[in-house]
Amino acid sequence: MGRPRTPLLDRERITTTALELVDAQGDFSVPQIARRLGVQTGSVYHHVDGREGIVELLRERVAEGIDVSALELRPWDEALAAWARSYRAAFAAHPRAIPLLMTSPVRAPRVLEQYERAVALLLDAGFPLADVMPVLVALENVVLGSALDLAAPEAMWEIADETATPRLAEALDAVGDRRADAAFELALEGFLDHARRRRETHAAL
Template identity: 50%
Template sequence: MGRPRTPLLDRRRIGAAALKLADEQGALSIPALARSLGVAPSALYYHVTGRDEIIALMREELILTSDLSPDPSQPWDRALEDWARSYRDAFAAHPGAVPLLAVAPLAEPFMHAMYERVAGLLLDAGFAGEHVLPLVTALESFVLGSALDLVAPSVMLSGVDREAAPRLSAVLDQGSAGGGRAERAFELGLRALLTGFRALLGEPPPRDAAAPAEPEAAR
């Protein structure tokens, strides 16, 4: 038999398969990835040096299939809000990969390019240089947690004794009314973060910053 016209493996296929595997199993191993691709583990090493590079390919696949670049033509707070939403949507589509991607070093040039745009956005808005990285880290931590919250149970606190915790019981009743817990938490949390960011610049909140937007679909 002749050689196949197209190779069985390439880096893009490996990254996509690793994302799928992480979603399905919540973990990543070289043997499991090789089985999912129908190849021997040794075949992967023609394309990658090891697990760390596979995680980098997962991140690259996520970037290639999502729009994660802030729009510099927008006001800084609107651009940052849109970036946070697109970031959460991208990770929410692959919740099993979040624990892997969240702790892997960001050594890829395409990630550096994205953060360069975010840093430029904040610096141009007038934020002090020493505040930029903590602000981005705080926003990302919130976004990653919100992505995981989308696939968490709709009720996280259960079996609460109403007599022992009457105030907690009351807010649980209020918080579950109407559904959409994760969406409402994201909207409120994002608004609070951006309000705090504006306060660092001495800016007032926008006129339309009233109640958080209602979720499109209830959880």
């Protein structure tokens, strides 16, 4: 019997299956992936560097949705804002992957290259070296927190008696279905304003 034209197992299929599991249940195991693909667990390990290798494949897959070209925009704050919005959208599509990816070291070369470009953007803009990573991590906190917020139920506050919390009810009515987007834009604006001030303070020294 000849070999099948389509390989039974490869890194793409492993990544896709792992992401489906994460989207459904927030995590994955190698035996689960093997069962879904109809292969032995050991066969999966022939294609990936263990569980950590699969996590990095997931990181690369999710990060493919980020528009890296945004980092080429100028001025720097427009580039960072555009990158942040794209970053948020990519992770909002897979919110259950966020705890998994954010609690393991970043090793994927294509993702590291994206950080390299973001660091270069900030250095070229005049940020002091010691501020670069705090700025990027703070931006990630805004982005990923908002990505999780997008996955939350639309009605996060269930008010049975509006007479007991009338101001809360009015505030929720006023923001309507744009709560998550409005909150993200507010946080992003505040972050960028603070980053601009830090940069200006450094430039004045």
